[in-house]
Amino acid sequence: METPSRSTDTDRDGAPLRSTLVAIGLTVFGLLVAEFSTLPAFLYDPALLEGLGDASVEGRALLLILNFVGMALAGVIYLVATGRGLSWIDLHVPTRNDWKYLIGGSIGTIVFLYVVSLLFTLLNVPAAESNVMDIVGEDQTMILIMIFIVFFFNAPAEEFLFRNVIQKRLYAAFTRMHAVIVTSVIFALVHLPMYLLTGELVATFASLTIMFGGSVIFGYLYAKTDNLLVPTAAHAALNAFQFAILYLAIEFEIEDAEPAPSILLEAITAVPLL
Template sequence: MSVESRDAWSPGRFVAAALAMAFVGAVGIFAIAVWQTVVYGLVTDLVWEPPLSGARQQILSTVALGLATTMTAGIYLAYTNRSLSFLDVRTPTLREAAWAIGGLVALFALLQVISVAFETFGISTSQHSTTQAAESEPSLLLPLVPLSLLIIGPGEELLYRNVVQKSLYEHAPRWAAVLTGSVIFALVHIPAYSTGGTTGELVATLAVVFTLSLVLGTVYERTENLVVPAFVHGSYNAILFGFEYLEKTAAVVVPALL
């Protein structure tokens, strides 16, 4: 069956495929937890003595994310008898580069619109676990700037766009695959935001993640090149982490200079 979008499709089969892809996404989250334990054990035995600083913990967690998403994608390819040609990795064309820049601009523009709307209607969001940890140790944000580009963006887009979203193309029109893939992407972020607020704030945050994910899904669908959404995602995270670090450290540095 082709991965092209279909005019005639079976909702029942699509729901089954969506549930299967949700399971793949859940496996990815479980794999991250497993790899965190493995990587932490190896590093604390061979390289760094515990307790680890927040920055080092973030490095290990991000490495675990990269290993987990890559492993999960690899297992999926093997289980479904797909070759590496299923992965859409190539040097971007000028058109795809334009989509990359446009996608990044769209993410920040959309984030601004959502922020204004939430502020207007008094809607609060929950904090990411990393943001919570950074309140007491802002330096942990620094390694996340390059790691967002090198691991977080590529790893998450590999699994949730090139595997989950693309696999759904076989069962429904592409718009439905983008929509469903974004729902799955939002849901797998529940563990990261579940401790940072109330249930209502968590729901609001997941709605934001879903909306921003639609941009990434659209960029991937239009370019059919994993490199493009990986760059957009990684750059978006890197910029946010960088500005968050500057914001938190400025509150400490500026008074000291006055």
């Protein structure tokens, strides 16, 4: 689709508070639409009402797919309702420069995940538990399905809503890098209530730090390329790498190996799918 021109200082409307509130509202709207969109999954497999661990593989997969479809739908509804239209979506064939950012960003996020996890391990900082292990359990088939989901639903939906809609909307009031930071703060804080229920404040901080840092990297990739495919591919590569490590850990029973497998596994269980 046609790529809108880059925003400049003269394009900003000087309303950072209003733009931030719109961004927060879009996040809440996205979460609400995602929740409603999952209702067919509960009809398909009522066991989901008892918990993800009690549901079938098909039920869990359908729940996740519909969740991310709903998230993307929320972004589309906003673009249509505000008159921006689908031309607002930054999709085009990656250029040579885009490929550089895509490859560098994919490697960078994996390195970031490992380095931060290693640092937290050395400092004995725990990581809060997320719903990832509830979703996959010890089921290797579900892990393989998750790799498919992150490539075709998870990464595209999250990057579309948080980068191409929310971050791009913030360009109207902030510089690009400030918009990246604001978007990343919102992305991390939206998970705060879930983690606070555990009562582990240090673990919560550790997990949100990983999420914030990853979001900054993806936001930077989008800001530099104006191509949604770049952060989406980097995001999918990171999540696929995480699940691949988890698959190998279960397959070869290396959960307690040191240092790399156990550190990466801790990082996996610390970062939810949103």
